[in-house]
Amino acid sequence: MITVRRAGPLDARPMANLLNEIIAEGGTTALTTPVSPQDLRDWMQSDTNVSAWHIAEDEAGDVLGFQLIKPEAYLPDEAVDIATFAKVGRVKMGIGSKLFEKTKEAARQLGYRWINANIRADNSGGLAYYQSRGFEDYAMKRGVILDSGEAVDKVLKRYDL
Template sequence: MRITVRPAHDLDARDMAAILSEVIAIGGTTAITGRIGPEDIRDWMGQAPEASAWHVAETETGEIVGFQWIAPGADHLPPEAAEIATFAKPGRQGLGIGSKLFEATKRAALALGYAWINANIRADNGGGLIYYQSRGFEDYGRITGYRMKDGQVVDKILKRYDLR
């Protein structure tokens, strides 16, 4: 199966929301909780568009099998740091989706002027920790006792990828 990556657009929001909703329903890998619809994805895509980049991975038949975005970091990050999020369609991991997405995201982050990329990964998300480690992200901190919107409490590992 051939995977290509391209910039995401509003019409991709339904497929991205379906992937994220499936990931949330399975549980254990994202701190995002609750119902996510296409309108949520479009809203997120519309926040700071001049400082964000969204990409989708799709098959040769046009099926969206993953997506990744970077956006300005949370309050604890300096302006030269972008926040990253990555989601692959359950059952489709291990096909090179994340690798191809990250290559596009790195180029976009540099073009947007970021110096580094931050990833906040749940400490119990072994797959996510391995993914970011294999991309070259390095541990630099930990958030202990992070309370998610659904009330669940998890620890988060902070990883960074230096672009320069």
């Protein structure tokens, strides 16, 4: 059974471990360098009144994934950006579905009107995930340079609340 709850500072270490596994595998996130638990705590605390972080756990309390929404400078005030991370080898288990239910609720409570997903064009799993949630393509960013120097295209998808 998967449970979803708000993430907090004490969740930063297992979340960083999960995210670093994804970064090491490569190809599904724009992040290219490992993150520390303090990085995640800082990110969580920087936007507390305009963002929301949720974590999915199994019965033993092991982190299966997490999802966050936060504003981005390139988006209008009515929109918020989303990021989803699922444990390597544990995708397609309903983790993302359960997280998104809580995230949609939080976005509405925070007053947002739509959610933006900014996905690497070569991330077929991420594209399929957001499409299956009802996100629709609305723009493309070409040649986005990642911290590693790699250039990737990005697909922008929109979910109206």
